[in-house]
Amino acid sequence: MKDKKSLIVDMDGVLADIYKQLIKLEFEESGTRITVEETMGKTENDAFPNCQKLVKERGFFRNAPVMPGAIEVLKKLNEHYQLFVVSSAMEYPNSLEEKYYWMQEYFPFISWKQLVLCGTKTCVKGDIMIDDHFKNLDYFEGKTILFTQPHNSAKDENSHQRVHGWNDILKLLGEV
């Protein structure tokens, strides 16, 4: 039997819709209603005045909404790939347990054995990586897939294959 290819999937901005969560919480915090269009080309920090305060609060990651299509597509990919969900979580120690239970709630078919919470991803290996940050993809040795998010939407970069959502990923990786 041929070994399954290993697939490294990011959490924030790929499985979890962080901009949607920030739009909701920024409005609750300051009354400022920010649209997705206004965040285009901006980092979360630049787009949301209270970003640093909000991401440090208990519940920020635990209550983040799931990216549309992520559950269905990941469930399918999990059957065909040796899948790992790898998240840069260490900057916010609050988030560690929250991310564990968030995965359990929405992706119960992903075992704890497939979870990695880290500071940087430079010591992670695999055949394919899906991520929304160049800082992670640029160091990866395998095939790299850039998941479009507002902060990376303006960058015209050809070194990674760009996808615009989980349906794109299904088309790209679903036929194993």
Next chain:
Amino acid sequence: MKDKKSLIVDMDGVLADIYKQLIKLEFEESGTRITVEETMGKTENDAFPNCQKLVKERGFFRNAPVMPGAIEVLKKLNEHYQLFVVSSAMEYPNSLEEKYYWMQEYFPFISWKQLVLCGTKTCVKGDIMIDDHFKNLDYFEGKTILFTQPHNSAKDENSHQRVHGWNDILKLLGEV
């Protein structure tokens, strides 16, 4: 400038003295005083009747004693290697924050960017790995160093270089 070699260091049974912690807590729990000699060749589960209960309790990892010599040697190695502390923590979600703060207390010179908490270590890459478990070393592509612990002491295995403590590691890796 030559790139630094990357060094992957395990936490439980390498930086943290888990058997010492279990001996103390097993005595407090059941009144049974177990000696290190009695644990030789046995897994933690076989050596300590209340092991599974104890490791799940809050504080088990946060209050674990540091392995002798670990702080001094890791501080030195951290200057010469691209060092990552990689711990299989995901089986016990309680342990995630505890391990983060334990590292901060005893190894403040290790940044959060160098920490990885995972389920399995098969997606971790590096030049050198120090670990007390064959299940981690056997999958690693670089140089492997087996840290002697009671559970692996009886195994006569030549595929990994065995060390008997942090002084051995300093001798082996200190001359960079």
